[in-house]
Structures are given as structure tokens and as C-alpha cells.
Amino acid sequence: MILGHEKQIAFLKEILNSEKIPHAFLFVGKEKLGKKKVAFEFASWILNSPLQNHPDFFYLEPLKNQISIDQIRELHWNISLKPFRSKYKVAIIDSANKMTLEAQNCFLKTLEEPKGDSVIILISESENFLLPTIVSRCQKIKFFPVKKEKIEKFLKERGVGEEKVKRIMKFVQGRPGMAIELSENEEKLEKFEKLDKDLIKIEKGNIYFKFQKAKELLENLDLSEILEILAIHFREKIFEKRAREILTEIQKIYFLTKISNVDKRLALEILLLKI
Numbered sequence: 001m002i003l004g005h006e007k008q009i010a011f012l013k014e015i016l017n018s019e020k021i022p023h024a025f026l027f028v029g030k031e032k033l034g035k036k037k038v039a040f041e042f043a044s045w046i047l048n049s050p051l052q053n054h055p056d057f058f059y060l061e062p063l064k065n066q067i068s069i070d071q072i073r074e075l076h077w078n079i080s081l082k083p084f085r086s087k088y089k090v091a092i093i094d095s096a097n098k099m100t101l102e103a104q105n106c107f108l109k110t111l112e113e114p115k116g117d118s119v120i121i122l123i124s125e126s127e128n129f130l131l132p133t134i135v136s137r138c139q140k141i142k143f144f145p146v147k148k149e150k151i152e153k154f155l156k157e158r159g160v161g162e163e164k165v166k167r168i169m170k171f172v173q174g175r176p177g178m179a180i181e182l183s184e185n186e187e188k189l190e191k192f193e194k195l196d197k198d199l200i201k202i203e204k205g206n207i208y209f210k211f212q213k214a215k216e217l218l219e220n221l222d223l224s225e226i227l228e229i230l231a232i233h234f235r236e237k238i239f240e241k242r243a244r245e246i247l248t249e250i251q252k253i254y255f256l257t258k259i260s261n262v263d264k265r266l267a268l269e270i271l272l273l274k275i
Contacts (some may be wrong), residue, residue, distance in 0.1 A: 002037055003154050003176040004146030012042050021046065022139040023089070023114035025094075025121045026130075029143030031224070032177030038093060038143070039121045044088045046119055055084040055169065058091040062098040065261060069102040076110045079118040089118045096122040097129030097258055104131050111137040129258050145174020155183055167193065171232065191220050195229050203275050210272040214265055223264045227254050231272070249274055 002009065015021055025042075027035040044051050051057045058078055060071055065143055079089045081225070093099075099107060101267045111134060151172055156164045160183050168182045171192050182189045195217065202213055217226050231250050237243035256262045 002034060002041060004150055005034055005038055008038060008141050008143060009041075010058055011071060011262065012038070016042075016045050018267075019260050021119055023116075023119065024111055024138040026127065026135060026140045027121060027123045027143060027191060028126070028127050028136035028140060030145070030173075030175060031125055032175040032181070033143045033145065034176050035123050035143050036092075037148050037177075039092050039123055041093055041198055043092060043119075043121065046088050046090050047086045047088065053218065054086075056086045056089045058089070059094070061094040064096065067099040068095065069100060069106050072099065072103045072106045072110070076106070079110070079120070080114060083117055088116065089115075090121070091118070092121045092123065097124045099130075099213075108133055125258060128255075146176055148172075148174070151179045155179055158183065158228055164189075164218070170196070171229065173228075173232065188221075192225070195221070195226065199233050199275075200231070209271065210224075210275075211269055214268040218265055218268060223257055223268060224254065226268065227257075227271075230275075238257060246271075246275060265274070 007140070011100070017106070027039055040051060043057060047054055058075060060067060060075055064070070067146060075091055075093075079091055081089075083089050093107075110125065122130070122134075122138060124130060127140065140220075145188060148169065151174070152165055152169060153177050154176070155168065156162070167189060168179055169184060170178045171189075174217050182192070198213070202210060205213065227250050231254075232252070234243040238247070252270055253262070253267050257264070
């Protein structure tokens with residue numbers, strides 16, 4: 001079941017029915033919105049078959065936090081061959097922003113020499129993480145946060161109690177994937193809640209305390225998750241100048257984590273010192 005994104009799905013169905021499928025798509029939107037789920041569903045429609053063990057379906061994701069030029073070369077080779085079972089070959093590149101610059105330039109050649117029987121779906125949190133020449137050659141589809149009411153109803157239908165739904169919704173920000181993850185992982189939900197409560201102590205803490213807290217947080221959560229919770233906290237104070245300044249710093253660090261291998265602990269320590 002796909003929660004939300006009705007307009008995007010309807011548009012993809014129109015493309016499918018037109019039988020004029022573009023060579024490349026770019027699915028853009030925040031993490032855990034459901035972009036990957038829609039991409040897999042769309043791929044199965046194109047192939048008119050389940051994707052599991054399908055010889056004409058290929059899936060790429062980062063290895064050691066990046067997609068290498070060798071991965072892209074292998075993909076290029078695979079889609080250059082004739083389809084085995086279906087009319088098309090379909091490839092999904094998840095976290096496409098993790099392609100190295102070399103990999104992106106190599107991938108660009110694939111886009112410049114499209115094969116009529118291949119379809120590639122890129123998934124990225126932002127188009128700004130990709131070369132403009134790649135973005136311009138893709139059919140871009142934007143994904144937006146799902147309405148709060150839909151996610152709450154979905155969780156309750158899954159048997160999640162009302163009190164827990166309230167706890168979860170504080171951190172969801174319109175992302176069905178995050179709602180499902182927190183409903184199934186009580187430990188992670190508790191870690192999110194602990195960080196949210198600890199922010200008052202962090203704001204008042206000394207340098208030593210903040211350094212220790214940065215170490216502790218990264219032992220329990222991903223940096224991107226920490227930044228998201230910090231952002232939620234300071235958005236609630238958006239009318240304060242200091243809160244807006246901190247949000248800007250959070251966005252800078254978040255962007256850097258998506259395009260480079262930053263020193264996560266150092267980045268978080270610097271941020272906490274500014275809080």
C-alpha cells in the first residue's frame with residue numbers, strides 16, 4: 001500500500017498508458033516520503049511483472065556511502081543488452097546523490113545515448129545534489145509530505161494506540177516511512193524522545209558537556225536523524241532570530257552530509273557549541 005502521492009501516481013499511470021515512457025525519471029523529495037516504494041511499483045508496472053529475480057530489473061544503492069563509477073559502468077552494460085523477458089529494462093538508482101562526480105559524469109553518457117527499451121529511475125532527496133545536465137535529461141517528479149490526518153489514520157488502522165500515534169507524529173513531518181519505522185521500533189522512538197528532551201540541557205550545557213553529548217548521540221542515532229530532530233525543535237521557535245540562525249547551520253551540515261564524507265562528530269560538536 002502506498003500512502004499519499006495520488007497525483008504523482010496518476011501522472012505515472014498516464015505515462016504508462018501513453019506508451020511513451022521517458023528514458024529517465026528523477027523522483028525528488030525528503031527521505032522516507034515513499035519515493036522508493038512508488039519507484040518499485042512503477043517499475044513493476046513497466047515490466048508487467050513482480051520485480052523479484054526479474055532479469056530485466058536492476059537496483060543500485062550506495063556501497064560504503066557512495067555509488068562508484070564501476071557500479072554505473074556495470075549498469076550501463078546491463079541496460080545496453082536486449083531485454084530478456086519484458087519489453088523494457090528498468091533500473092532504479094537509490095540515493096542517486098551519492099554518485100561520485102566520476103560516476104555522475106559516466107552516467108551522463110548513458111543519458112546522452114538513451115536506448116528505447118530501457119527506463120532509469122533516479123531517487124534523490126534534492127536535485128541540487130546532482131549535475132544540472134543529469135537533471136535536465138530526466139522527467140522530474142516531486143514528492144511532498146503526506147497530510148498528517150492520513151498518516152494518523154493509517155497508523156491507527158495498523159493497530160497503533162492513540163497515545164503512541166501522538167508520540168510518533170511529533171517526529172514524522174509528513175513522512176509515511178518514518179511513521180512506519182517508529183511504529184515498529186519502540187527503541188528508536190524512545191531515543192528520539194530522549195534527544196528532544198535533552199535539548200534543553202544541551203542549550204544550557206558547557207563545552208565539555210556538549211562534546212560528550214555529541215559522542216553519545218552518534219553512538220545511538222545517525223547524524224541525519226539527529227539533525228532532523230534538532231530542526232523540528234528549533235522550527236517551533238522560528239520567530240526567534242537565534243533559532244533561525246541555528247536552522248541555517250543545521251541545513252548547511254545536512255547538505256554537506258549528502259554530498260561529502262564529512263567528519264560527523266566534528267560537525268555535530270561545532271553545531272552543538274552554537275546551540
